[in-house]
Amino acid sequence: MTTTGDDRTTAMTGPWWWERWRGVALDAGLAALSAAECGAEGVAFARDAGLPVPVGVGFGLLAGAALLIRRRWPIAVVLISIAITPAQMGVLLTVVGLYTLAASELPRRIIGALAGMSMAGTLVVALVRANQDMAEGSPSIGSEFIPFFAVTAAIGVTAPPVLLGLYVGARRRLVEGMRERADSLERELQLLAERAEERAEWARNEERTRIAREMHDVVAHRVSLMVVHAAALQAVARKDPEKAVKNAALVGDMGRQALTELREMLGVLRTGDGTKAKPEKPAEPPLAAVAFAAAAAASRAVDEDGPCLAELDELVGQSRATGMAVDLSVEGEARDCSAEVEQTAYRVVQEALTNVHKHAAGAKTHVRLAYRSAEIAMQVENEPPPEADASSDARLPSGGNGLVGMRERVMGLGGVFVSGPTDGGGFRVSAVLPAAV
Structure with missing residues (x-):
């Protein structure tokens, strides 16, 4: 089928070979x-x-x-x-x-x-x-002009329609090519929009997972210690009032620390960039920009305000205050690492100690930290819990997300995470992280 420049994009509504x-x-x-x-x-x-x-x-x-x-x-x-x-x-x-x-x-x-x-x-x-x-x-005209007349007539009848047809055909093909390019660009833009939406959804899911990990680490550890202290307080309230007062003060300190960390995290989520929220409602940005901006802002807040390995002694001291026997050993020369690595290492130890409080209350625990040439290794291992312990009545619940969160943190930084029971009946959590991300 051939055409003379009619719009081919129009629907075929005519009979036989006609488009319209x-x-x-x-x-x-x-x-x-x-x-x-x-x-x-x-x-x-x-x-x-x-x-x-x-x-x-x-x-x-x-x-x-x-x-x-x-x-x-x-x-x-x-x-x-x-x-x-x-x-x-x-x-x-x-x-x-x-x-x-x-x-x-x-x-x-x-x-x-x-x-x-x-x-x-x-x-x-x-x-x-x-x-x-x-x-x-x-x-x-004279006979000498007959050839000129014949050639002129032949060219006049043949050349104009041929040249005009070639021009119209070339123009039509050019328009069709431009239309095809426009359709192709539209499809590419649609594909890019779909990919951007997928990336935005991925970013939202990643941010939800990261926030869930942070909330779990903050709440689970602090509240677990508070429950342990409350159980100990209940056990010694009548026998040793002085120790009861001390445990009550520790519970209050733990609660205030938990509230402070939760307030900082919620502040980041509300403002999006760690700054004070403005009363005016800003213009709504694109969905993908919101997700990526929230992830970046939360990551900056984590890097700047998150815990570090220098606070590991304090963390271990909090567990010791509950009556847990915890040994801390550090190998190698201590040095500053990237904020993400130090925070991840801190959270791994924190969550491992929380699991000991939940599942092996009163068990002796060994915390080991090793600084190597290009990596940091940490291990938290507890012995089997004693047959009876005063804090065993705490009845701490477990959601099963602690080990999952630790693994996600370590794997996200390119590290190695291993956990499982020991031959002696205890439990061991080991992680190796690169010193720099």
Whole structure:
């Protein structure tokens, strides 16, 4: 199927090979005009050929009506126009047929060959017609101008429609190419938008997971110690009032520390960047920007305000205050590491001690920290808990997220995490982290 520049993106609503009914009306009108022209010229053709006039008129009408199939078979229309050129009819058929042929997507060599044949036929007919007029004595130009007249007539009938058709066909292909590029860009933009949405969803999930880990570490450890102290307080309240007062003070300190850490974390979540929230409601940014900005702000707040390995002694001291026997040993020369590494190492030890409070209250625990050349190793190992312990009545709940959170933290920094029971009946948590991320 060939076209003459009609919009191909329009829905196919016309019959047969027409895209639209407007094309049907245009081709029917051109075919009617061409048929009328050829029918009128068929009268002279019938007289010159010695045929009945109705035969010549019918032949002209049939040949001129070939423009109806110009969009479907442009080669056939051009061949018909070439065939009736000796009969000196079909000027409109030739012009429209050549234009349609040139505007089609046929190879250029076929277009050039048929255009050359049409030009040659028109040139021959123009020469014969001019010589006949001179022979009949009609006033005309001199014989030396006959070739010039014939060439001009042949070029005038053939060249303009061919050039116009080539231009329209090239322009149509250019427009189609630009439309395809626009569609391709639209699809790419849609794909990028979907990917951005996926990345935003991933960022939100990662942020939820990180916040859940932080909340678990802050709440679980502090509250576990508070519950242990409360159980000890209950056990010694009547026997040793002085020790009860001390345990009550420790519970208050633990609660205040937990509230402080929770307040800092909630402040970061509310403001998004650690600064004071403004009363005005800002313009709502894109969804992906919100997720990434929240993740970046929370990460900055964690790096700046999070715990470090220098506070490990205090952490171990808090567990000792509950009556747990905890040994801390440090190997290698202590040095500053990146904030993420120190905070992760601190949280691993903190969560491991929390698990000891929950599942092995009263068990002796060994905390080991080793500074190596390019990494930091830590290990928390507890012995089997005693048969009976005063703090065993604390009944601390467990959600099963502690080990999962530790593993996620360590693996997120490219470290190694191993946990499991020991041969002696205790439990061991080991982690190795790179010194710099």
